[in-house]
Amino acid sequence: MLDSLALAVTVPLLAALLVTALPGRVQTLGVIGAIATALVSLQVTVQVWQHGSLRSDPGGWGAPLGLALEADGLSAALLAMAALVALAISIYATGYFREGERRLHFWPLWFLLWSALNALLLAADLFNLYVTLELLGLTAVALGALTGQREAVAANLRYLLVGLLGSMTYLLGVVLLYAAYGTLDIALTGAAIRPGPVASAALVLMTGGLALKAAIFPLHFWLPPAHANAPAPVSAVLSALVVKAAFYLILRLWLDVFGTIVTPAAAGLLGLLGAAAVIWGSWRALRAERLKLLAAYSTLAQIGYLCLFFPLLQATPEGPARDDLLAALVLMAISHGFAKAGLFLAAGLVQHSAGHDRIDELGGTAQHLPAATFSIALAGTALIGLPPSGSFIGKWILMTGAIETGQWWWILVILIGTLLAAAYMFRVLSRAFNEAPTPRRFVTQASTEVPALLLALTSAVVLGLGAQLLWRLMGFGVVA
Amino acid sequence: MTAHLLYGGAGILLFVLGVWSFLVHEALLRKVIALNVMGSGVFHLLIAIAERGSLPPDPVPHALVLTGIVVAVSATALALAMGRRLEDEDDAR
Amino acid sequence: MNRPAKLMIGLLLCLFALVLLWVFHAALMQSPGARLADLAMDSLPLSGVKNPVTAVLLSYRAYDTLLELAVLLAALLGIWSLGAATPGFQPAGAALAAMVSWVVPLLILTGGYLLWVGGYAPGGAFQAGALLGSAGVLLRLAGDERAGLPSERAQRRLVVAGIAVFALVGLGTMVAGIGFLTYPPGWSKWLILLIETAATVSIGVTLAAAYAGGKPRSRASDGATP
Amino acid sequence: MTVLLLLFDLVLVSTLLVLAIAALTSPEPRRAVMFFIAFGLWLALVWARLGAPDVALAEAAIGAGLGGALMLAAARRAARRQREGKVDRDGEAT
Numbered sequence: 011m012l013d014s015l016a017l018a019v020t021v022p023l024l025a026a027l028l029v030t031a032l033p034g035r036v037q038t039l040g041v042i043g044a045i046a047t048a049l050v051s052l053q054v055t056v057q058v059w060q061h062g063s064l065r066s067d068p069g070g071w072g073a074p075l076g077l078a079l080e081a082d083g084l085s086a087a088l089l090a091m092a093a094l095v096a097l098a099i100s101i102y103a104t105g106y107f108r109e110g111e112r113r114l115h116f117w118p119l120w121f122l123l124w125s126a127l128n129a130l131l132l133a134a135d136l137f138n139l140y141v142t143l144e145l146l147g148l149t150a151v152a153l154g155a156l157t158g159q160r161e162a163v164a165a166n167l168r169y170l171l172v173g174l175l176g177s178m179t180y181l182l183g184v185v186l187l188y189a190a191y192g193t194l195d196i197a198l199t200g201a202a203i204r205p206g207p208v209a210s211a212a213l214v215l216m217t218g219g220l221a222l223k224a225a226i227f228p229l230h231f232w233l234p235p236a237h238a239n240a241p242a243p244v245s246a247v248l249s250a251l252v253v254k255a256a257f258y259l260i261l262r263l264w265l266d267v268f269g270t271i272v273t274p275a276a277a278g279l280l281g282l283l284g285a286a287a288v289i290w291g292s293w294r295a296l297r298a299e300r301l302k303l304l305a306a307y308s309t310l311a312q313i314g315y316l317c318l319f320f321p322l323l324q325a326t327p328e329g330p331a332r333d334d335l336l337a338a339l340v341l342m343a344i345s346h347g348f349a350k351a352g353l354f355l356a357a358g359l360v361q362h363s364a365g366h367d368r369i370d371e372l373g374g375t376a377q378h379l380p381a382a383t384f385s386i387a388l389a390g391t392a393l394i395g396l397p398p399s400g401s402f403i404g405k406w407i408l409m410t411g412a413i414e415t416g417q418w419w420w421i422l423v424i425l426i427g428t429l430l431a432a433a434y435m436f437r438v439l440s441r442a443f444n445e446a447p448t449p450r451r452f453v454t455q456a457s458t459e460v461p462a463l464l465l466a467l468t469s470a471v472v473l474g475l476g477a478q479l480l481w482r483l484m485g486f487g488v489v490a
Numbered sequence: 491m492t493a494h495l496l497y498g499g500a501g502i503l504l505f506v507l508g509v510w511s512f513l514v515h516e517a518l519l520r521k522v523i524a525l526n527v528m529g530s531g532v533f534h535l536l537i538a539i540a541e542r543g544s545l546p547p548d549p550v551p552h553a554l555v556l557t558g559i560v561v562a563v564s565a566t567a568l569a570l571a572m573g574r575r576l577e578d579e580d581d582a583r
Numbered sequence: 584m585n586r587p588a589k590l591m592i593g594l595l596l597c598l599f600a601l602v603l604l605w606v607f608h609a610a611l612m613q614s615p616g617a618r619l620a621d622l623a624m625d626s627l628p629l630s631g632v633k634n635p636v637t638a639v640l641l642s643y644r645a646y647d648t649l650l651e652l653a654v655l656l657a658a659l660l661g662i663w664s665l666g667a668a669t670p671g672f673q674p675a676g677a678a679l680a681a682m683v684s685w686v687v688p689l690l691i692l693t694g695g696y697l698l699w700v701g702g703y704a705p706g707g708a709f710q711a712g713a714l715l716g717s718a719g720v721l722l723r724l725a726g727d728e729r730a731g732l733p734s735e736r737a738q739r740r741l742v743v744a745g746i747a748v749f750a751l752v753g754l755g756t757m758v759a760g761i762g763f764l765t766y767p768p769g770w771s772k773w774l775i776l777l778i779e780t781a782a783t784v785s786i787g788v789t790l791a792a793a794y795a796g797g798k799p800r801s802r803a804s805d806g807a808t809p
Numbered sequence: 810m811t812v813l814l815l816l817f818d819l820v821l822v823s824t825l826l827v828l829a830i831a832a833l834t835s836p837e838p839r840r841a842v843m844f845f846i847a848f849g850l851w852l853a854l855v856w857a858r859l860g861a862p863d864v865a866l867a868e869a870a871i872g873a874g875l876g877g878a879l880m881l882a883a884a885r886r887a888a889r890r891q892r893e894g895k896v897d898r899d900g901e902a903t
Contacts, residue, residue: 016763020750023653027743027750030660068646068753070765075550075622076643115664122657129650137554141650144561145657148568152661155572160579163665167572171521174565175512178528181558182505185532188551189498189539190610192619208613211606493818497859498607500822504829506600511833514589519838519883523845526876527829530852533868535607537861540620542611547860548620549635553644555864556636556709557651560786563876564658567793570883571662574669574796577886636863697866705862713870720878790875796882 014053015066015079018089018128022047026121033114037104040117044100047124051093054132058086059483065134073195077135080196083484084340085131088258091344092127094468095250095351098461102355103243105457106362112156112241119156123149123247130255136184136194136267139259140177143223147173150252154240165235172222172232179219183212187267200267209271217260217280224256226280226317227287230310234294237306242358245302249309250351254343257316261339264320277324284317285423292430296437301357301367304434305350308393311427312346318408318420325415333486335411341480342404345469349392349401352466356385359458375442380452381459383442388466390435392473395428400473497538504531518573522566529562631771633703640707641775645764649753652746652782659742659789668797670728683725690718698783702772708745708779712786719791728800730791735799738792745785749778821855838884838891842877849873 025043029036057064063082072078081089103120107113126145133139147170154166184194190208193199203209225233237248264272291310298304319339326332359382360375361367376383392399405424412420453459508528512521533555540551623635623643630638640648694714701707722731732738752774753764761767766774792799828851832844853869856862 013757013763016753016757019650020754020763023649023746023750026653026656027747030656031740031743033739066763068762068764069642069644070762071626071643074619075626077646079646112664115660118660119657119664122653122660125653126650135647137557138644138647138650141557141561141647141654144565145650145654148565148654148657148661151572152568152657152664155661156664158575158666160576163572163575163579167518167569167576170565170569170572171512171525174525174569175509175528178505178508178525178532182532182535185535185539186606186610188536189607190613194550204613206613207606207609211603492815494611495608496815496818496822497855498611499604500825502603502607503600503826506596506603507826507829507833509599510593510596513592517838517887519880519887520833520841522880522883523832523841526845526872527833527848530829530849530872533864534852534855537856537859537864539611540861541859545860546620546624546635549623549639550619550643552636552861552864553639553647555861556640556867557647559864559867559872560651560709561654563790563871563879564655564793566876567879568658568661570879571665571793571796573883574886575665577890578666581890634863705866707863710863710866710870713867713875716875717870717878720875790871794875794878794882 013066014050014057015064015081015132016068017050018047018054018132019079019125021050022121022125022128026118026125029117029121036114036117040100040120041104043117043121044097047121047128048093048097051089051128054081055086055090055093055483057081058083062485073135074193074198077133077138078195079132080134081132083486084258084262084336087340087344087480087483088254089128089131091347092124092131092251095347095465096124096127096247098465099243099246099351099355102246102358102458102461105455106241106243106358115156116153116241119149119153120247123153123252127251127255131258134196136187136196136199138194140181140184143177143180143256143259146252146255147177147223150248153244154236154248156244157239157241159239161235162239165232165239169232169236176219176222179222180216181219183215183219186215187212196262196266200269203267203271205271209268213263213268213271213276216263220256220260220263221283224253224260224313225310226257226313227283227290227310230287230291233310234303234306237309238300238302242302242354242361245305245358246351246354249305249354250347253309253313254347257313257343272324274321274324277320280317281321281420284314284320285420287311287314287317288423288427289314289430292427292434296430296434298434299368299370301360301369301372301438302354304369304438305353305357308353308431308434309346309350311431312342312350312393315405315408315424315427316343318423319411321417322408322411322415322420325417326411330486331411331414333481333484334407337481337484337486338404338407338411340484341400341473341477342408344480345392345400345404345473348465348469348473349389349399352385352462352464352469353389353393355458355462355465356382356389359462369438369441372438372441373444379454379459381454381463383439385459385462385466386442387435387439388463388470390439392466392469394431394435398474399470400477401469403474403477494538494542497541498535501531501533501535501538504528504534507531518569522569526562526566529558533558629768631766632701632775634701634705634707636705637701637707637775637779641778642766642771645749645753649746649749649764652749652785655786655789656742656746659793662793662796663798666797667800668728668795679725683721687718687721687731690714690721694718694783694787698779701779702776708782709786711779711783713790715783715787716790716794719787720794723791723795728795730795732788732791732795732799735801738788738799741788742785742792745778745782748781752778818858821858825851825855838887839881842880842884845880846873846877849877
């Protein structure tokens with residue numbers, strides 16, 4: 011009897027131990043470990059697809075005394091996204107960190123981060139979530155500082171301190187809940203919770219702490235320098251997965267712990283912050299001088315879109331309409347994950363080839379790096395939300411929901427954000443194509459260019475066409 | 491009841507004092523101390539709620555605090571090492 | 584930061600503290616008392632140890648502890664990735680050296696005692712590991728650049744040993760069909776002791792290496808480094 | 810008797826808070842760390858009083874002991890840099 015949930019956490023953990031203990035074979039072990047981890051993660055998704063939610067009790071005690079691992083449609087979808095994105099990043103990293111010291115440092119931390127990510131997505135216990143958050147935070151910071159440049163270390167040190175402030179605040183919320191309800195299990199706490207000062211304070215503390223980690227406006231100040239200065243594969247994982255994990259946690263808590271006590275005002279506030287993030291992030295992306303900085307600001311905007319779903323979810327009663335909204339949220343999060351990972355990997359190729367990533371001087375990139383330019387264009391399709399990308403469907407359902415709940419003002423925000431996104435993506439592409447593209451070879455270094463291309467292609471085409479599978483995975487009726 | 495409020499209240503005050511110091515001081519070491527005091531506040535709150543009610547006290551919060559202490563010292567070590575790296579670079583210039 | 588801003592932050596935080604105190608008071612009022620405590624005590628005979636805190640750490644919530652060891656490892660790997668350790672302090676004078684040569688074995692012995700006693704009295708892997716770690720700190724203060732630790736190659740193996748044993752025990756019980764980290768009855772005491780022993784060594788080495796503050800420099804006596 | 814015990818608790822807690830404030834407000838790095846270590850040890854004492862000897866032991870060894878040792882090394886460097894005029898009193902590069 012194999013427990014696929016526990017395997018999804020322990021396999022990357024063991025891979026981390028192996029690459030730490032045997033630094034001589036780090037590259038080979040890294041590829042094997044990445045494939046094994048992706049397989050066990052996808053195994054969880056397949057089982058959720060077949061049987062619905064899964065739950066396992068490490069230690070066999072069961073809640074409330076023991077702690078549990080749980081996978082439902084939401085976590086299974088994100089787990090699959092993380093597996094595919096992380097596998098692509100791993101293959102890219104074999105080409106990116108080809109030799110030298112940094113390779114020895116990258117792989118162990120990378121597998122620990124992957125393990126933390128899977129553990130966070132599967133956790134069903136509020137304190138266990140705190141431990142996974144810290145593991146994720148420390149590994150992300152260490153990986154982000156791997157270039158060793160002063161800006162990178164300084165930016166990631168700030169990220170570390172802000173992250174610790176966030177997780178301590180989260181933990182205080184957990185302690186208040188434990189004081190009042192005597193349990194740490196998510197489902198049991200959600201069943202026991204009653205409206206009152208304790209529940210409200212815990213909601214504010216936990217959401218606030220996680221908002222710092224998810225870089226929700228106006229708590230986003232640390233993100234652009236930390237993400238823009240990390241090595242390309244690390245930027246990709248930070249933007250596509252790590253920030254998303256903190257956001258997932260907010261969503262999980264609002265649905266499963268605080269579902270009964272969230273007020274329209276609280277959801278509206280989160281929506282308002284999301285709207286500000288969409289406009290501010292897109293605007294700064296348009297003004298950014300460097301490609302990686304542009305990508306980092308665009309992440310702020312994308313997190314903003316996800317926040318816009320909260321007021322609509324709150325206002326929509328249980329039923330197919332709410333299911334559609336929830337699935338659309340996940341679809342947008344996944345599309346963005348693939349698109350942003352692809353964009354950062356392609357930006358890394360550009361930076362490597364041109365020696366810089368200043369947007370104004372990208373002339374002729376298309377000529378030298380056709381595959382990277384094509385990846386940027388495809389990722390741009392998903393970031394703008396053009397059909398047939400998954401974010402097109404996501405935004406469409408978001409706007410429908412806004413009309414149906416009478417909150418039409420969010421549509422304005424979405425339109426402005428989309429126009430700005432189109433502007434910043436076309437700005438990059440117009441610079442890249444300003445010389446006649448006469449590519450000699452489409453792909454020059456397969457191990458780095460193909461992963462970027464596949465990620466971008468998934469975000470722009472596959473997710474849009476295969477969106478119905480997501481509804482099926484989450485156990486909802488197929489969208490009309 | 492009064493004693494629990496006293497001890498728990500001290501935990502909350504430590505947390506808030508830590509937040510205050512974290513926000514107003516710039517130097518890395520002071521921010522690290524502030525974070526550790528914040529953490530100690532939360533841990534102290536856990537110990538205080540473990541003790542109420544029956545004897546012997548609730549072991550679950552005790553174990554959580556033990557875990558928390560190790561996590562806090564790990565983060566402290568990493569933050570200070572990063573700070574030292576920055577100082578070394580400043581000195582080399 | 585200017586004065587008015589600091590004052591503003593102070594005032595807001597005072598308000599924050601008052602609200603939190605009120606909330607905590609409310610939490611105490613509505614609480615029916617610690618419910619998990621009784622459950623934890625009732626299950627104690629099944630856990631294989633007599634110290635309830637050890638039971639929580641290594642049986643009820645063992646998975647938490649596994650991830651916590653990973654956090655410690657992540658911090659050390661992060662520190663190593665930042666560069667080589669700084670040179671140690673000047674070699675200690677005769678008096679300090681004599682004291683250190685007495686205290687270090689004492690710390691290691693006490694660590695071993697705490698590890699053993701953790702099954703039924705206050706103590707356990709973390710306290711024991713911390714004592715081993717502080718022995719390393721003392722050695723470094725006395726002038727040993729590498730805090731008494733072996734070569735980098737050996738250090739890498741020692742720091743992963745604790746998690747490796749922990750995770751392999753978990754996988755072993757899973758493959759045996761009882762479930763991840765679920766100890767078979769009768770075996771719990773020894774499996775917990777095995778995990779704790781490996782964890783103690785790893786924690787001690789990790790803490791001492793973290794104090795050394797960087798990747799270990801190689802010495803001529805190490806032979807070839809990996 | 811209960812009043813006396815409450816008074817005892819009050820003294821324990823107020824000493825704890827005073828030590829914390831001293832650690833947080835003293836501008837000299839080494840002194841701040843010294844106060845922090847004292848705070849950690851006192852906290853361990855309070856936890857022993859609250860029936861948590863395991864955690865008290867860990868806090869004294871790990872939180873105050875090793876955490877303090879790490880900070881002390883950082884404080885020694887900070888003090889040296891202050892002396893050499895590389896940074897001002899707030900630790901900002903000059």
